[in-house]
Amino acid sequence: MAEKVYVVGVGMSKFIKPRGEIDYPEFGLEAAVKALNDANLTYDKVEFAACGYVYGDSTAGQRVLYQLGMTQIPIINVNNNCSTGSTALLQARNAVASGSVECAMALGFERMARGSLSSAFTDRTNPLDHVNMVMAGPPAAQIFGNAGVGYIEKYGATPRHLAKIAEKNHRHSSLNPYSQFRDVYTLEQIEQSPKVFGPLTKLQCCPTSDGAGCAIVANEAFIKRHGLWDQAVEIVAQIMATDSPKMLSTDAIEWAGADMSRRAAEQAYKKAGITANDVQVVELHDCFSANELLTYDALGLTAPGKAHTLIDSGNNTYGGKYVVNPSGGLISKGHPLGATGLAQCSELVWQARNWAGERQVPNVKYALQHNVGLGGAVVVSIYKKASDKSTQPLVGYNPAIEARPITQADYDKAKSAKRAEFLEAKL
Template sequence: MNNVVIAGVGMTPFCKPGQHQPYRVMAAKAIALALADSGLSAGNIQQAFGAYIYGDSTCAQHAFYDVIQSGIPIINVNNNCASGSTALYLARQAVLSGEVDCALAFGFEEMQPGALGAHWQDRESPFTRMDPVLSTFTAPDGPIALRAFGSAGKHYMDKYHVSSKLFALVAVKSRRHAINNPNALFRMPLCTDQVLADKVIYDGYLTRLMACPPTCGAAAVIVCSERFAKQHNLGAAVKILAQSMATDTQVSWQDPINAVGKSMTMMAAANVYNTAGIAPQDIDVIELHDCFTPNEVITYEALGLCAEGEAEQFINAGNNTYGGQFVIGPSGGLMSKGHPIGATGIAQCAELVWHLRGQAGDRQVQGARLALQHNLGLGGAVVVTLYGK
């Protein structure tokens, strides 16, 4: 058994910190939506994996108990910004192993305003491994996410002789896509000059509109075996055709671009393409980890969507949007939809499932048959997932 069926998906609209409901309520709503979408009952779920990074232990149980208390295994997942897709990775493995026939992956987050920072000042940070490479490339001080992705963007500009306008163009594209997404936090259009003129938040070039907002929300996905889907008359419209997780290697510390995940993304993507027997050019629609627009540019090349150093050409040709080679971030991505960390990877899954089912409304990628998901966490982990109909 190689394929796992997506039985149901659900998500809550993402919102700004302070405008959200408790994580328990948001997560329970997302789970209920996934169950309704699948037509299954809560009693059909045999294992659950709950992703979040801000909260005490067993928050996943607390959220799941609002839906049902059936005594099943519930595993709490924290893998930084890749937590949601890691939960999905584990749920898929549980089904593939034959241990269970039906599993739930869900994610949620209550975030605070402002840039992400360290919460455990009394112990060693896992990000100290980044310090030597960032110091070598003279990255200014700042919160870790700004420092890492900001220096990666600067290194990309210096290496390939491009300006920050490239990153502004990506922000404009993302917002244009979000206009048609009722679940997106930001839906007003942007222009390039507006992005470039916004408040600079790092290293003289990275503006606020090139960074995703901290947001709150939840999402859920139910996966099952093909046998289970047939027994319960679920159909098998969307399947996970291949999936790979990778972590850092020594290559990660060569420069800031690799330190934010390029090399591990390349590894995971290559595994997915080889397993499925496809090339990147076969893909129709993509949701990737655009926490900062420089990372979206870097990821184009890491996923093999264009050659190294050719992202500017790729973007100028419109190959990242409707009418081009790929539609990337039809949801508006993390940049416009928001990035409630534990929910992000699951929300990406939901978006791609809707496109493959033909249920994405005004943002529908017509004729979509293959969809790719990329979800990244510093520290580090990346999960690349291929969906097909």
């Protein structure tokens, strides 16, 4: 029987505009140190690590984690497009669930180039070659823009519904200290910002970003031994899915991965023994406002074809049935590809612990995460706090509402004792 798996520590850096001033080892170290400090653990306790990034050379994960110690644990490097961070979390969770380790780390980081996403390899087949040939253009904005147009034409939504999603997420991000953007915009400002593709405007599209996120996962025996039960958040279900043949059709909605999201969500609810109605808070992959619209359907948050009614009713924000993207989502928080899934995890863990301050969703029992990458892969995760007891941060401040940089003391607390012994012997 598989072990139950819990998130016991999370941490992330601020998401920032790519400038090249900070390199990926620094981003990754910050997130890892914060996650270890959150759980009051040293790196020696980590028995397995999965490191996710999309842009970078092989074994970049080792380069980051060797800063904490060369403890000879297995470290794997993951690239699964925009779902990379959640894929790393899935790998860490599976390592614990299998019983092969008691404690594992999932780390995601990215240092991106400025401007729109583009293929790094132009001399070989693109994984999305079918869609590109049908669409006659590979940029992500066209894929999701066409999906938005498809939903509008098929179900009667309007471009204003897309703008309303962006307005909500920008408004939410004003309360998130980790967000790349914290400005609040009116609907008119969003609609009048520069056009990108179809109904999508600039303020409805996620930016390229640099940053990192990290999660520490463990089994019950480890949690009890280290006194972490009150802050542990169970991953009650986690399902990965890939594309169905619908992606090969001419239905633009399916190009954006709707069917794989639908399958993963259905299986996750079944595994958790709940329905969408039992969820209070959702971190959803809104790389473009159009993707949030069609994913409401795919996750079962609304009846098929009725996503725009969820928006009109206010049931996707505070005071409604669900709060979707309290962090600000990818549109406003930012989207460093390898880090996104772990930033979503961090937000939902903070929400489950009731640490989120002004952006706290009331009475969180179940939290839902959706992280998708074209090509394709999607991970849907459902979280629930392990204990009904309230808990206070172990780091002396609340990391959910204050994005502090790490200090030397933070690093010293997290690093491997073996690293210190090695350096002393070397000196």
